[in-house]
Amino acid sequence: GVHVAEKEAKRDYQEVYNAIATKIRDEDEYDNYIGYGPVLVRLAWHSSGTFDRNDNSGGSFGGTYRFKKEMNDPSNKGLQNAFDFLRPIHEQFPWISSGDLYTLGGVTAVQEMMGPKIPWRSGRVDQPENTVPDNGRLPDASQGASYVRNLFDRLGFGDRETVALIGAHALGKTHYENSGYEGPWGPSPNVFTNDFFVNLLNAHWTLNTNKKGVKQWDNDQGHMMLPTDMALVKDPKYRKLVEEYAKDQDVFFRDFSKAFAKLLENNIKFPDQNKPHYFKTLDEQDL
Numbered sequence: 454g455v456h457v458a459e460k461e462a463k464r465d466y467q468e469v470y471n472a473i474a475t476k477i478r479d480e481d482e483y484d485n486y487i488g489y490g491p492v493l494v495r496l497a498w499h500s501s502g503t504f505d506r507n508d509n510s511g512g513s514f515g516g517t518y519r520f521k522k523e524m525n526d527p528s529n530k531g532l533q534n535a536f537d538f539l540r541p542i543h544e545q546f547p548w549i550s551s552g553d554l555y556t557l558g559g560v561t562a563v564q565e566m567m568g569p570k571i572p573w574r575s576g577r578v579d580q581p582e583n584t585v586p587d588n589g590r591l592p593d594a595s596q597g598a599s600y601v602r603n604l605f606d607r608l609g610f611g612d613r614e615t616v617a618l619i620g621a622h623a624l625g626k627t628h629y630e631n632s633g634y635e636g637p638w639g640p641s642p643n644v645f646t647n648d649f650f651v652n653l654l655n656a657h658w659t660l661n662t663n664k665k666g667v668k669q670w671d672n673d674q675g676h677m678m679l680p681t682d683m684a685l686v687k688d689p690k691y692r693k694l695v696e697e698y699a700k701d702q703d704v705f706f707r708d709f710s711k712a713f714a715k716l717l718e719n720n721i722k723f724p725d726q727n728k729p730h731y732f733k734t735l736d737e738q739d740l
C-alpha cells in the first residue's frame with residue numbers, strides 16, 4: 454500500500470547534498486573518468502522503478518535495495534558501485550534513511566552534471582527485509598515500443614514522461630559485465646544534455662550482435678543504443694517526442710525534472726509540511 458512519509462526532521466539536507474557532490478567531484482577517475490554521476494542516477498531510478506501502481510507495491514520508500522535479494526537482482530548488476538560510494542556518506546549522516554539517501558544521490562548527480570534542478574522531499578523510512586519486492590520488475594533492454602509503453606504505464610507514466618526519463622541515457626555507458634551490452638560512451642557521458650535524442654535521430658545506426666551474443670545498435674562514432682532506446686524512434690508517438698527534445702533542451706530539462714521527481718516519489722504520500730528542497734549546486738555556493 455501507499456506509504457506515508459515521516460514529518461521532515463530538523464536536518465540540513467544541503468549538507469548531505471554537498472558531501473555527495475564533493476565526493477563525485479573528487480573521485481573523478483571511476484569508470485575511465487566518467488565518474489560516479491551516472492551510476493548514482495541509475496541507483497535512484499532502480500530503487501524507485503520497482504513500483505507497481507496496480508497494487509501500490511515497490512518504490513523508493515523502504516530503501517530495500519540494501520537487502521541482498523534486491524541488490525542481487527540481475528537488473529541491478531553494477532549498482533554495488535553506487536552503494537559502496539554512498540556507504541561513507543551514510544556513516545557521516547547516520548540519521549538519513551536509505552531510501553532518502555539513494556534518491557538524494559540521484560538528484561545530486563543530475564544537478565552536478567549540469568542537469569535541471571530536481572525538487573526532492575525527505576521522509577522515506579527503512580522497511581524490513583520481508584518487504585523487498587520481487588526481482589524482475591525493472592525493464593528488459595531487448596524489447597520494443599509496446600513493452601516499454603506497458604512497463605512505464607505500470608510505473609504510472611505516459612509517453613511524454615517515458616521518453617523524457619529515458620533521456621538519462623545520455624549519461625554513462627553500458628558494460629558487458631553488467632548487462633551484456635557494451636556501450637562506448639555517448640558524446641557527453643558525464644554531462645546532462647539532450648544528446649541522447651540528437652544522437653538517436655542524426656547518427657547512422659547498425660544492428661550488430663556483440664561479443665556476448667546480444668543485439669545492440671552501433672554507430673560509426675563508437676556510440677551505442679539499446680533496442681529499447683531505438684524503439685523510441687521506431688514508434689511514431691515516441692518519435693514525435695524524441696524530435697521535440699532533440700530540438701529543445703529546455704523542454705527536455707523541464708519534463709525530465711518533473712518525471713524524475715515523480716519517479717523518486719512513487720507510492721509515497723508526503724505531509725504538506727515536507728516542502729520540496731531545491732538544492733544549490735557546489736558552483737552556486739562557490740564551493
Ligand code: HEM
Pocket residue numbers: 491492494495498530531592593594595601618619621622624625626627628629630631632633634679681713
Ligand atoms: C526502457 C527502460 C530502460 C532500460 C531497458 C534501461 C536499460 C539500461 C541498461 C541495460 C544499462 C546498462 C547497464 C550496464 O551495463 O552497466 C543502462 C544504463 C543506465 N541507465 Fe537505463 N534503462 C532504462 C531506463 C532508464 C531510466 C528511466 C533512467 C533514469 C532516469 C536510466 C538511467 C541509466 C543510466 C544513468 C545508465 C548508465 C549507468 C552507468 O554508466 O553505470 N535508464 N540502462
Ligand SMILES: N=C(N)c1ccsc1
Pocket residue numbers: 622623624625626627636638639676677678679682
Ligand atoms: N544508449 C546509450 N548510450 C546508453 C544506454 C544506457 S547507458 C547509455
